[in-house]
Amino acid sequence: MSSISPLALPLPPLPPVAGVRLGAAAAGIRYEGRTDLVMAELAAGTTVAGVFTRNLCPGAPIDWCRAALAQSGGHARALIVNAGNANVFTGRAGVAVCEATAAAAARLVGCTPSEVMLGSTGVIGEVLPHERLTAALPALHASLSEDGWEQASRGIMTTDTFPKASTRKATVGGVAVRVTGIAKGSGMIAPDMATMLCFVFTDAAVSAVDLRALLASGVSQSFNCTTVDSDTSTSDAVLLFATGQAGNRVGAPLGDFARALDEVLLDLALQVVRDGEGAQKLVRIDVTGAVSDAGAKRIGMSIANSPLVKTAIAGEDANWGRIVMAVGKAGEPADRDRLSVAVGGVWMAREGGVVPGYDEAPVSAHMRGREIGVAVDIGLGEGRATVWTCDLTHGYIDINGSYRS
Amino acid sequence: MSSISPLALPLPPLPPVAGVRLGAAAAGIRYEGRTDLVMAELAAGTTVAGVFTRNLCPGAPIDWCRAALAQSGGHARALIVNAGNANVFTGRAGVAVCEATAAAAARLVGCTPSEVMLGSTGVIGEVLPHERLTAALPALHASLSEDGWEQASRGIMTTDTFPKASTRKATVGGVAVRVTGIAKGSGMIAPDMATMLCFVFTDAAVSAVDLRALLASGVSQSFNCTTVDSDTSTSDAVLLFATGQAGNRVGAPLGDFARALDEVLLDLALQVVRDGEGAQKLVRIDVTGAVSDAGAKRIGMSIANSPLVKTAIAGEDANWGRIVMAVGKAGEPADRDRLSVAVGGVWMAREGGVVPGYDEAPVSAHMRGREIGVAVDIGLGEGRATVWTCDLTHGYIDINGSYRS
Numbered sequence: 001m002s003s004i005s006p007l008a009l010p011l012p013p014l015p016p017v018a019g020v021r022l023g024a025a026a027a028g029i030r031y032e033g034r035t036d037l038v039m040a041e042l043a044a045g046t047t048v049a050g051v052f053t054r055n056l057c058p059g060a061p062i063d064w065c066r067a068a069l070a071q072s073g074g075h076a077r078a079l080i081v082n083a084g085n086a087n088v089f090t091g092r093a094g095v096a097v098c099e100a101t102a103a104a105a106a107r108l109v110g111c112t113p114s115e116v117m118l119g120s121t122g123v124i125g126e127v128l129p130h131e132r133l134t135a136a137l138p139a140l141h142a143s144l145s146e147d148g149w150e151q152a153s154r155g156i157m158t159t160d161t162f163p164k165a166s167t168r169k170a171t172v173g174g175v176a177v178r179v180t181g182i183a184k185g186s187g188m189i190a191p192d193m194a195t196m197l198c199f200v201f202t203d204a205a206v207s208a209v210d211l212r213a214l215l216a217s218g219v220s221q222s223f224n225c226t227t228v229d230s231d232t233s234t235s236d237a238v239l240l241f242a243t244g245q246a247g248n249r250v251g252a253p254l255g256d257f258a259r260a261l262d263e264v265l266l267d268l269a270l271q272v273v274r275d276g277e278g279a280q281k282l283v284r285i286d287v288t289g290a291v292s293d294a295g296a297k298r299i300g301m302s303i304a305n306s307p308l309v310k311t312a313i314a315g316e317d318a319n320w321g322r323i324v325m326a327v328g329k330a331g332e333p334a335d336r337d338r339l340s341v342a343v344g345g346v347w348m349a350r351e352g353g354v355v356p357g358y359d360e361a362p363v364s365a366h367m368r369g370r371e372i373g374v375a376v377d378i379g380l381g382e383g384r385a386t387v388w389t390c391d392l393t394h395g396y397i398d399i400n401g402s403y404r405s
Numbered sequence: 406m407s408s409i410s411p412l413a414l415p416l417p418p419l420p421p422v423a424g425v426r427l428g429a430a431a432a433g434i435r436y437e438g439r440t441d442l443v444m445a446e447l448a449a450g451t452t453v454a455g456v457f458t459r460n461l462c463p464g465a466p467i468d469w470c471r472a473a474l475a476q477s478g479g480h481a482r483a484l485i486v487n488a489g490n491a492n493v494f495t496g497r498a499g500v501a502v503c504e505a506t507a508a509a510a511a512r513l514v515g516c517t518p519s520e521v522m523l524g525s526t527g528v529i530g531e532v533l534p535h536e537r538l539t540a541a542l543p544a545l546h547a548s549l550s551e552d553g554w555e556q557a558s559r560g561i562m563t564t565d566t567f568p569k570a571s572t573r574k575a576t577v578g579g580v581a582v583r584v585t586g587i588a589k590g591s592g593m594i595a596p597d598m599a600t601m602l603c604f605v606f607t608d609a610a611v612s613a614v615d616l617r618a619l620l621a622s623g624v625s626q627s628f629n630c631t632t633v634d635s636d637t638s639t640s641d642a643v644l645l646f647a648t649g650q651a652g653n654r655v656g657a658p659l660g661d662f663a664r665a666l667d668e669v670l671l672d673l674a675l676q677v678v679r680d681g682e683g684a685q686k687l688v689r690i691d692v693t694g695a696v697s698d699a700g701a702k703r704i705g706m707s708i709a710n711s712p713l714v715k716t717a718i719a720g721e722d723a724n725w726g727r728i729v730m731a732v733g734k735a736g737e738p739a740d741r742d743r744l745s746v747a748v749g750g751v752w753m754a755r756e757g758g759v760v761p762g763y764d765e766a767p768v769s770a771h772m773r774g775r776e777i778g779v780a781v782d783i784g785l786g787e788g789r790a791t792v793w794t795c796d797l798t799h800g801y802i803d804i805n806g807s808y809r810s
Contacts, residue, residue, distance in 0.1 A: 088726065091742070321529030
């Protein structure tokens, strides 16, 4: 995949976040001529929270992070991420890789191994050559800087076609704080699967308990409302680090911090969808009138994951019949004769039948664009949700089906 | 789609089934120069059972059949099926079409409208021009014959690339009986969705109650264990008619009738998968060692519906890492470190890691074939299931995404 997604966004300016120094190096794990190892060092006192894949066959770094978070009580001093090898389904060897990597980083930073968070993305089932990784760490550590954001965002890419970052400001207890995140996904290479990794940093002081609640809430409205192909990776992880260097008082009200965090998470989640494999169109699906918010989300995801809906959008066909099908198969309460479907703001189907004489011209023009809006009203209750996906194109088949590993 | 699926099977010889006369006509509903209307007339005393889509936005013919089965107590004298228009999401007009069609057929056959079963497949959201249909019925009825099986199997096709039929013999109470079925699916045309229709006929005498139980059991092991693209149609239906003309005594043991029925249903279900949109390979997935049979089936379906697994198979890549991912996302109990995966009979991954030095040559040869076997052992219990799917290719995108309706 040499061409950049037509939905790509430019990297925003990324000012320093007090207490975060980061950078990237070429450890030669899998790729030639590019960085594949990222490190962030975090100020003493940094708190951390994580949200991880629900896949029951998680990679060794996921196991490591869960255990480390429990052991450290939500504190972290370093983050190490490699691209090119996911360290998944690697048995006892995979655990040893995590232990060796965390120990090496802990020695450099001067912390305990449980204060080192790990992330890996890439090929599955091959043992990660961690000696290359630990050999590259000292020089990488010596090169860390507060301006390493672009390097870090590029170093975690696999077949992503553009680097992904987002930043916002907030005010907490009268103190200006910053929230900055980087993410990768959902490219594909050789015999592995799309992996979504996201790392968010703030200089705000936030307790580990509060961080966990804020992250869970933010992820539920962002990453967990997106889908490219319905396949849940073994390595998905979102980590949120708070260095506390901004100087706000811990435990005092958090002002508009949650707003800034939610915006960063949603921005990054949509950048991942914009880089969805083969994506030509970004699709937003608004569901209203379901019996519950959870039900609305399930209906939205049923539409967003339907191959027939996604191929129709790729074909620039406002195929509301397939949307009706996807509503009906979601397993949520639905009544065909109360259902309404709009595309590009034009209600095409209402109360069990096509809207006679609806204006096709604006719908066709909308379908030719890059950002597609679908609205579905179930007509039964007050439940609502918004989810995002991309279209399903020949590019997806090219990326995932046209190689031999 | 002018080319025939590489997985197509020839139509088998289809001898008469006593009590069944059938045929096809060109009613001009949507297609030019081909048949699109099928009728079967059934002997007096014929019992019937049906299994229908679980989609909550079903087509009008599904509603009709459910109500008719309840009203008639499981008796039928006629079946009318049209291709080219699914009569789905057509509101009150769609109901009127069913009423008019059943009334016209009932007049010709001499029965009540509730003894007429209806099926429709094709475009969604357009009112079916039933006057064309009822106008064609008298001549069609006059042409019915006991040898109309091939005509009927062709007349219900939409963009199927080959006609689908299956037949078996059984012995019931010392009497030879026959079970013959036809099916269509899962082609695609204009703005509609893959629809699976299956009609099975036997000359055995079987009570409506027994028919229902036999059909439910048979479908659960055949059609409900297959998937092409995870999108459940609004029009799926399987109907089983028993004319009783073979002369076996109703209520006596049914001999090997269930075996014959199950074989016909599975044969037809696999023919539908062989004609899956864009299919180049037929994939069988055997799951063992799950905590329950239902859990094994959910794991099998998670693998069978994974776009990443299906594109890997299209690419002739024995990508066991993606299979591990699909097991882990199924939501069923799984333990990465007890999991084993085989492709083409070669165990490639076992107990949480790749099998060192497994023989790649037979696996690669297997992946280049038309029929792919995947086996997964969960290592937790005795639950087992087998499911079938096809690969995901550029052909699927061509069929479903490369048009404007």
